[in-house]
Amino acid sequence: SQKIEQNSEALNIQEGKTATLTCNYTNYSPAYLQWYRQDPGRGPVFLLLIRENEKEKRKERLKVTFDTTLKQSLFHITASQPADSATYLCALGLESDSWGKFQFGAGTQVVVTP
Amino acid sequence: DTGVSQDPRHKITKRGQNVTFRCDPISEHNRLYWYRQTLGQGPEFLTYFQNEAQLEKSRLLSDRFSAERPKGSFSTLEIQRTEQGDSAMYLCASSLASGETQYFGPGTRLLVL
Numbered sequence: 068s069q070k071i072e073q074n075s076e077a078l079n080i081q082e083g084k085t086a087t088l089t090c091n092y093t094n095y096s097p098a099y100l101q102w103y104r105q106d107p108g109r110g111p112v113f114l115l116l117i118r119e120n121e122k123e124k125r126k127e128r129l130k131v132t133f134d135t136t137l138k139q140s141l142f143h144i145t146a147s148q149p150a151d152s153a154t155y156l157c158a159l160g161l162e163s164d165s166w167g168k169f170q171f172g173a174g175t176q177v178v179v180t181p
Numbered sequence: 182d183t184g185v186s187q188d189p190r191h192k193i194t195k196r197g198q199n200v201t202f203r204c205d206p207i208s209e210h211n212r213l214y215w216y217r218q219t220l221g222q223g224p225e226f227l228t229y230f231q232n233e234a235q236l237e238k239s240r241l242l243s244d245r246f247s248a249e250r251p252k253g254s255f256s257t258l259e260i261q262r263t264e265q266g267d268s269a270m271y272l273c274a275s276s277l278a279s280g281e282t283q284y285f286g287p288g289t290r291l292l293v294l
Contacts, residue, residue, distance in 0.1 A: 071223075110185070110272050110285030111224065156223050168237065169283075171223030 069094040073157060073172040080179055086144040088175045090157035093138060095170070097159035100133055100140050105154045105174065114155075115142075147179045183207060185286035187273050193292045194263055201259045202289045206275030213256050214283060215248055216272040217241070224272055230256060231278060263293045 072091045080086045090100070099118045103111035117124045117133045117140070124131045130143040144151050154176045158169040186205045194200050206213045211232050216224035227246070228238045232253035242248075245263075250256040260267055270290050274283040 108288075108290075110274070110288050112285070113282045116282070158223070168229070169224075169226060171225070173221060173223050 069170075071095070071157065071159060071170055071172040073155075074175040075173065077176040077178055080147055080177065082148060082179055082181050084147055086147050086151070086177050086179070088142040088155055088157075088177070090140040090142070090172055091138060092159060095138075095159055095161065097161055099160040100131075101158045101160065101169070102129075102131055102140075102142050103156040103158060103171075105156055107154075111156055144177070147177075149179045149181055152177055152179050185273055185275050185284050187271075187286040187289050189289055190287060191290050191292075193294065195294050196263060196265060198263055199259065199261045200263060200291065201257050202271055202273075202291075204256045204258070204273030204275075204286060206255070206273070207284055208254075209277070210275035210284070211253065211278050212276045213250055214274040214276075215256070215258050216274065218270040218272055218288070219268075227258075260291075263291075265293045267291060268293045 070093045101116045102114045104114055105111040115124050115126055115131045117131050119135055128145045132141045154174040156174040157172045161168055188203045192200055214229040215227040217227055218224040226239050227242050228248050230250040233250050245261045248258045270288045272285055272288045274285045276283045
């Protein structure tokens with residue numbers, strides 16, 4: 068069966084440290100993968116997109132890697148801040164010519180303490 | 182504010198009633214998406230429109246659900262004969278057809294009693 072797995076347990080991390088989140092998938096062949104941030108009671112906010120032929124993408128303190136052999140993406144928040152506390156969702160784009168048809172993971176909650 | 186807006190933000194209804202939600206996308210976006218999200222889960226794709234055409238519907242979208250985008254601008258999602266299992270957050274998102282980013286609205290939280 069098709070699955071997208073993200074750490075179900077909250078990630079508690081001290082301010083200034085690097086948070087690393089995983090997104091594993093099975094029986095999918097995504098053309099691209101995205102990471103979103105979601106705060107309680109609000110809609111997701113796009114952070115980064117990485118395509119199947121890319122290994123790594125960076126944006127400010129964020130870094131995403133994509134390993135299609137391992138069927139895994141890693142999402143890093145460096146120099147974490149309390150404002151980074153949120154739930155982070157990965158989303159698989161399943162068709163390279165059909166932008167927008169995503170399959171989301173359940174998300175991982177990150178809590179950054181001062 | 183030129184972001185995606187949804188109305189209402191919250192809706193409480195009794196089982197068996199019909200409800201309708203509205204989504205106003207970012208004005209220049211021609212793609213519009215509906216998702217449903219339950220507690221502790223990621224958003225589940227329901228349907229999407231390119232302009233006024235509904236291009237795809239998920240199997241999750243039973244015949245009690247209908248969505249429209251009559252003029253290619255705002256969209257409505259109607260749920261007929263609501264059931265308690267319909268309780269969820271209904272999210273709308275929009276994007277450019279050639280874009281890689283979906284912009285989500287704040288959602289409509291539905292509670293069916």
